[in-house]
Amino acid sequence: MEIQNHKLRLADFGFQNGINEVIGITQGEWINTAPLGLIVEDAEADKAKIRLYSNHTRKNLEREGVLWVNIVHDPIVFALASFEDLDAEWFSSLKPPILKNSLAWCRMEGEVKGAFALLQLKDGEVLQREVKAVNRGFNAVIEALVHATRYVSLKKPEMLEKVEYYIGIAEKCGGEREREAIEIIKKNVGLEI
């Protein structure tokens, strides 16, 4: 469903006030994919920001000025994109970059200023509207990944403890795809499988 004939609003694409966990896609040598927390102060408007650490997303955005965003509810996509770039088989389209099970995609333009990328919504499309109950397993996978990505770069033992804590909840409350995501997390942080 294409959104037309009025000024684009973040809310049209499922963004809410607060931090929205999405898959951010940037163009580098290959298409770079990474989970990102898109910070929205007013979902009725078209501006957002992201705190960016030193990573490929930051480098690509500095050079290209464009961030593609996909809204995804698949724990495996979040897990893989946290540690590596998704290859072509995960995409239904490369121009614009759309992941196969994406619910919506957006193109944002902007620049990196200090710790943040300042972004403006330029284009996008809602692909699927999904009815889904809250699942603590999926939420726990996201929490485990936040701490796992920090652990991979900073190697602080307390971060690994948090990963294990959230994996425990994901195992108890998740389904098959959460369990597959857990295996990806364990492999990347060096926990016993």
Ligand SMILES: Cc1cc2nc3c(=O)[nH]c(=O)nc-3n(C[C@H](O)[C@H](O)[C@H](O)COP(=O)(O)O)c2cc1C
């Ligand atoms: C749910 C989630 C949200 C994240 N949000 C951010 C973020 O807002 N900014 C950031 O720099 N990294 C964030 N990360 C970490 C990056 O996704 C991770 O470091 C990734 O490996 C960076 O990949 P890249 O080097 O390909 O850009 C987040 C990770 C997860 C799991």
